Amino acid sequence: MSLKGNVQTAVTDSEEYTIRWYKPRDRAAFIDLYSLAFASRGEEWFRWKYEQNPYAERVPIIVAEKDGEIGAVRPFIPLLLRVADNTVPVIQLADLVVHPDHRRQGLMTTLSRWMKTNCWDDYAATFTYATQAARDGILKMQAERWTDHDLGPFVKYERLNNVAAFVGDDHSRSVRLGATLATPAYRLKHRIGDRLASVDPTIRVVRHESVPVSLLASLYKTAVPETAHILRDETFYNWRFAEPGREFVTYVAMRDALPIAAIVVGTDHLTESPSTAQLVEVLPLAGSEARVPEFSALVSHITRDYGTVDHLCATNGTLSRNVLSAHGFSPTDSFPLSKLATPSYLLVCPLGGSADDAVVTEGLTRHNGWNTTYCERLLG
Structure with a gap:
């Protein structure tokens, strides 16, 4: 169209x-x-x-x-x-x-x-x-x-892996010291949380080093939201994920050899700090509360694979807050993220x-x- x-x-x-x-x-x-x-x-x-x-x-x-x-x-x-x-x-x-x-x-x-x-x-x-x-x-x-x-x-959610990356020379010495001390504490918290997070053993996660457009379009159709949202189809995805300068990796949750959910993670090629991995697309868009096991399995793999980036970002609504919280994500309007993020x-x-x-x-x-x-x- x-x-x-x-x-x-x-x-x-x-x-x-x-x-x-x-x-x-x-x-x-x-x-x-x-x-x-x-x-x-x-x-x-x-x-x-x-x-x-x-x-x-x-x-x-x-x-x-x-x-x-x-x-x-x-x-x-x-x-x-x-x-x-x-x-x-x-x-x-x-x-x-x-x-x-x-x-x-x-x-x-x-x-x-x-x-x-x-x-x-x-x-x-x-x-x-x-x-x-x-x-x-x-x-x-x-x-x-x-x-x-x-x-x-x-509203966005962040999982901080390296707090010190968000603090520069323009911050006070005490703030820089606090960020340096906070980083290992955050990493320990994430390791403990990752081990405690529930993951369904019947779900297999497959990683694609690109974006399987037809698969994403099919998953979108399985639960189309009634609320306002940008239409997802192959035309949109073919254009959207052709963005140069950004790398996209797709994680697909499988049960009984059938795809049931997917998350696309995007990273850019910029070298300056902080480094970022964004959960760019989450499918299906609707019914996240009923898909806690599959989304938890996906996020578990993503946080493991992107443990070296300074922070991971997700958006509010599509993923269950329970899933995000279980895997170390906090809303950016909560302390201390509210001091670092621009609303x-x-x-x-x-x-x-x-x-x-x-x-x-x-x-x-x-x-x-x-x-x-x-x-x-x-x-x-």
Whole structure:
């Protein structure tokens, strides 16, 4: 399914800036601007994320140009969202960047207004994951369309293997000493917890050094959530797990030679500390409370294989809290993780594409009603 929409090609001027759709000649400028704000990325990454997106016919980026120079970019990611039995097009906001030389010109607001006029109403909703500062800015800037659609914190769970990796020279000597002393205590706690965690001997775990797309799509269909979530199928998985610069390993739980659950673990190729392993995808998405044995077996293998990384990350909701707790994961809003982690919030705004569908609109705005994993969180 392709999200065509009524794409406008007209150029809009905002004082001295021209607001328009991305053109191929903008690629190098976009990558330079992105690398300045976030991390160094290359053309292969850009092609994957924006040019090869299977749900867009054009590169979904809006730019602000002044005197031939790109001052800001407002990318978004078209996706398909499923709510109950309905599948609707949505957009995830991601990677907004304003060059330092072009800040305090109101470009964030200008780009958002242009986007709102030209393409928002072709979609059922827009959503984003925002820091506290970004959340406050969005709610203030788009009060008429974002108010009452703050769905709360995006709760994450962490298993710390190396506390000292999160403490740098900018911390006090006492904090650095405390982190150094805490690391062996955490590792001992994890070893004890891993030995005590219950694992069903009838479940066999198979590790794949890649992502078996057809298998994942089949597991998704075994328990599709009624709550709002990004549609999983082979089209989505083929694109999602083609992300360059990140390695994906899949763990599949088998019973009687049949696959019953899977977790995809992602790691990147960055060398700086702290090193991270994310439980990117967890399947089936629904019914985690009834799948404690299989998920416990999977997480047990993952924590063993990734015992040398500084920390492992999981998301709230898809995996049972009991499973996460049994294997050493704690919520990031609890001490001491609350002192180390930066909270993020899920903001959702229904748009014109869902105006006539009460089921979709209600599902989009239900507090804590979304079923999300790192699979979509890491996109933006």
